Amino acid sequence: MTDSSFDVRFDAGQADSRWQAAWEQARCFEADSASTRPKSYVLEMFPYPSGRIHIGHVRNYTMGDVLARYKKLNGFEVLHPMGWDAFGMPAENAAMEKGVHPAGWTYDNIATMKRQLKQLGFALDWSREIATCDASYYGHEQALFLNLYQAGLVYRRESAVNWDPVDQTVLANEQVVDGRGWRSGALVEKRKLNQWFLKITHFAQDLLDGLATLDTWPEKVRLMQENWIGKSQGLEFSFDLSNGDTLPVYTTRPDTIFGASFVAVAPDHPLAQGVAAVNCDAANFIALCKKGGTTAAELETAEKLGFDTGIGAKHPFTGEYLPVYIANFVLMEYGTGAIMAVPGHDQRDFDFATKYGLPITRVIAASAGAADAPLAEAEAGDGICVNSGFLDGMSVADAKAEVIRRIEAEGRGTGKTVWRLRDWGISRQRYWGTPIPFIHCNACGVVPVPKADLPVALPEDVDFSVPGNPLDRHPTWKHVDCPQCGKAGRRETDTLDTFVNSSWYFLRFASQPADKPFDQAEVAQWLPVEQYIGGIEHAILHLLYARFWTRALAHVGLIEVKEPFASLFTQGMVTHETYSRRDGPREIYFSPPEVDRSSGGAVLREDGQPVQIGKVIKMSKSKKNVVDPEDIIADYGADAVRWFMLSDSPPERDLPWSEAGIEGCARFVQRLWRLFGQVGMGGAGADAENDIALDRKLHQTIAAVASDIEALSFNKAVARIYELTGAIEKASPSASRSNAIRQLIVLVSPMMPHLAEEAWSQFRLGLVAEASWPKVDPALLVEDEVTVAVQVKGKLRDTLTVAKGLPSAELEALALASEKVQRSLDGAQVRKVIVVPDRLVNIVA
């Protein structure tokens, strides 16, 4: 391009790659830790390398990119890195299905996705790229894990997994479909294995308290985490049993104790095990409870089943004996694994009592008079105590305190805090993950691998032709000598949950020495992440684990920060309908390009036969309802795709993908291009005039776009830019107009960086990526006239254009003088006039 001749059309095909090369050559997105400029760490959740990027990635990274570029324009030293959450199940599935090695499959995917991300022109610091499946990453993770072990935050215990009895393998929850293994079709059962755990519960209170400091996190995420942590104040007390033993139970509703009609223990409770040892019906019942998977949803929605042990539990106040059941809906992990059941005020207990014909008593009512109101379902709400002896008439809160006081006075139990949060089970019986760095020795027990021997690397020669853990089957890998006694031992063959990988990657981005996980001082410079952006689906697990891991590292003295993400933004998901066919027990999914939707229905292109159109849900690899952005970039250019991602839908809300709209964005790119070519029109001569209205519009837009970007309200920023563009186009040539065009180039540069560079290059001022955000003149932000609404009885009848700041009395007089108002009043008596200065007048008649 020459100085004066803009081509008629912007050619994204050649401009995109040219500017991408220019940025790379200038290394302008490589973060300099030594810089004296204020630092800004902008991070988007790193992707799983599933094969190709999808629109959800494009949306996520475009948002972060706009913010990162905007921050740079505002003088910040920006860290905006990218990497790969590269361990996980899909690589092993690919190995089983296609016979490819997980490593090869993963690194191929990374190469493809990196190439695709580069096509979008993201301002990323690729010099800090990480792949978690690389031993140079997971070796450091093993070292961190050993630090936590030494601090007592790691332990082993038994825990249940989904067991496929045919394939003889552990299944992920996702691999259990309708209670059956997805490959074998066998009914899944629970099986206990010895597994590794992290003591996240040690930080339960701190994780809860920390939420209060995260005031720029979405309220909904804080609420979800708070509920997940689930602190509850309640009472732990013991029942005396008819067999002479005592049974500790935990309840959050001691106020309802007079409504208890039975006691229930978990199937794996010692009492249940004891009964089963002498009663084969009980043993059979417990075996029955082993059927089915381990998910909370499955446990909660399963039919409530119980087994009457014949044991009685003596009510501490009434002295009455309540039957003790073994029940499938009681969880050993929560409280004491035993409950007092109050059917009137807990729905699970209600369902159970109804099924087994147990009494259902109301003990909480709206008023004393409603003590005998029938219960159609459990009522969990507030009220006062009824049918409850000495508690009658008390509020729920008072009754809780009173019961706790009496039980404590009698020495039967204590008020106690329990948490819903459970320790983090991190063992996976899989190959493609971080090996847990321990060695089992018959003499020494479980021995940590010495740090000098890290990383414990995965063996490359593994066999995926049969189900199960290839590490465990490997002929030599696990056979090593004990580091303590030197005798033959064997390696731990479990690998770490992939959520561990994503619990500290943001630290490694900030600092990546070869000999240790990170440098403490360098981490302190960049952390916390100023703005973290990712999908709402990570609201609980990933974000809670990362918060925990950061605390744990602070606990062992490796870092100073406690909260890794100062500000969080959860983008909505990109959604699309699904296409599938049923094949026996499993659903076969098809991707949108495989399906022809032109006829209104949906047929598979391959065979012309119909496929089922499913719900509009989040795009996911497993459902194949994904769209490939690369084709769209090829057709319309990166800037049109980026613009489309930012337009219309508010970023926190779901974005239903449709091809309609992208063409409009491509047209807008060309419209801007034509406008940018007019920068020299009318602005140079001595007779050039100012256009105060356009100046105002420009400065209002600069201010609004800045605050919209800072609030991540990109759709609003986009609308502002459309308005300014329209206003400039309509304006006559003037110095103001030329200036506005020039500033507009900078305004759109975070969103459409290639187009902006191409247009900016006519000024020979270097890269627009390294320019400055325009300054706002506050005097130009204020309008001198306002439009005021005039209502009669709350209904709009007229509008008035008046000077800003007009006194209320004058505004009222003007409104009453309005012909439309008088017609609408029709002679009625004016009773009241409400005046909101500069906004509205409401006349009440």
Added chain:
RNA sequence: GCCCCUGUGGCGGAAUUGGUAGACGCGCUCGACUCAAAAUCGAGUUUCUCUGAAGUGCCGGUUCGAGUCCGGCCAGGGGUACCA
């Protein structure tokens, strides 16, 4: 089951946080330009029984005034600890 969120024209959405509902964009309709098409430009576009009235998922409430606040529903989505 439980926790959380969302619901506004044909479509995506905006609404100064209780003050003119539908900004801006897409789509569509009509017009200009053109031999023609594309592109571009201009006008229009919530609905109806249309001098008016109704209208922000449904039912009710608070208020001079409710998309916004409160109560109760309905529908869709996310999470539910081994999908990431």
